[in-house]
Amino acid sequence: MSEEPTPSPAQSSDPLWPGFWPDVPSEDRAPLREILAELLGRGVVLGDTGAGRDLFRLARDHYQRHLSDYLAPLGLELIIDDEVLILQARPRPEACLLxxxxxxxxxxxxxxxxxxxxxxxxxxxxxxxxxxxxxxxxxxxxxxxxxxxxxxxxxxxxxxxxxxxxxxxxxxxxxxxxxxxxxxxxxxxxxxxxxxxxxxxxxxxxxxxxxxxxxxxxxxxxxxx
CATH class of the missing domain: 1.10.10.10 (Winged helix-like DNA-binding domain superfamily/Winged helix DNA-binding domain)
Incomplete structure (x- = not known):
């Protein structure tokens, strides 16, 4: 009988956080959840006003790979537009079920x-x-x-x-x-x-x-x- 895998620190300490991102520090988890909620709920994060500025910079400067990997199975492509400070989750029509x-x-x-x-x-x-x-x-x-x-x-x-x-x-x-x-x-x-x-x-x-x-x-x- 195979043994159950040992939960990672991320899994055991934060049930709201995915275990496949163990390298994300705890202080970045809430803003990353906010970014994902905006991308999945509205499709776009506007980074030129208010709190969106910090969210945009955090995603662009540190978590492009994380966000792209999270969105990929959903058939969504992450677009980062530095010119107008926009994050966008663009559906891939051939794969997206949302x-x-x-x-x-x-x-x-x-x-x-x-x-x-x-x-x-x-x-x-x-x-x-x-x-x-x-x-x-x-x-x-x-x-x-x-x-x-x-x-x-x-x-x-x-x-x-x-x-x-x-x-x-x-x-x-x-x-x-x-x-x-x-x-x-x-x-x-x-x-x-x-x-x-x-x-x-x-x-x-x-x-x-x-x-x-x-x-x-x-x-x-x-x-x-």
Whole structure:
């Protein structure tokens, strides 16, 4: 009869900690759990504000291998973007079992936001890509001239979901009185969630949705839920 393996110090001292990371000191375990909770729950850790700065630096400087190894069996790829200070757990569609699909309306909004992001990054080399809700609505009408945009309350719900997954930020400027004046910052994580190698590929997907608007058969992008 084989003997039971002796529990490692990590296993015996901390039942909330995996035994396959015995080299992680106790003071780093709580922030690493927070990083993983954010990556699995929202898909993204924003490292340019608040406590996210320390979490981003800890992951980038000390625990890239640990986090990548943890996410790999879940079909998630760790992305570390030093330029904009973002950690992202990007699903590998062929392997990830934690995927939730965007609805058609959500996908249409994502397509409009992706084009706005690509246009500004290509033509202006802007550090941040920001537009108002009114500008988003107008760009939707220009992009999909045969499809009705979502109603205001539905659009708010869509933007809230994208914000929850940290694909956008939004805030109402001081002095703004109308919902349409709300500012939307498009984060680079959005471009990786719905990736296109070229504007031609984006156009092909847009045309697919226009053609499928009557039968709802177009394939929607996915996000880790």
């Amino acid at each position: 995927l939730g699909q965007f609805t058609k309306d959500e996908t249409l909004i994502l397509l409009v936001l992706w084009r706005a992001w690509d246009d500004q990054r290509s033509s202006q080399a802007a550090d941040k890509v920001i537009l108002t809700v009114d500008e988003l609505w107008n760009q939707f009408r220009t992009t999909f001239d045969k499809i009705e945009p979502p109603q205001a309350t539905h659009l708010d719900a869509i933007l809230a979901k994208l914000k929850r997954h940290r694909l956008i930020r939004s805030h109402r400027p001081d002095g703004a009185t109308q919902p349409g004046e709300t500012l939307i910052e498009i984060l680079p994580s959005l471009a990786r969630t719905i990736p296109f190698d070229s504007i031609e590929e984006w156009t092909a997907r847009k045309d697919l949705y226009e053609a499928a608007s009557r039968d709802e058969t177009a394939e929607a992008p996915t996000v880790n839920e």
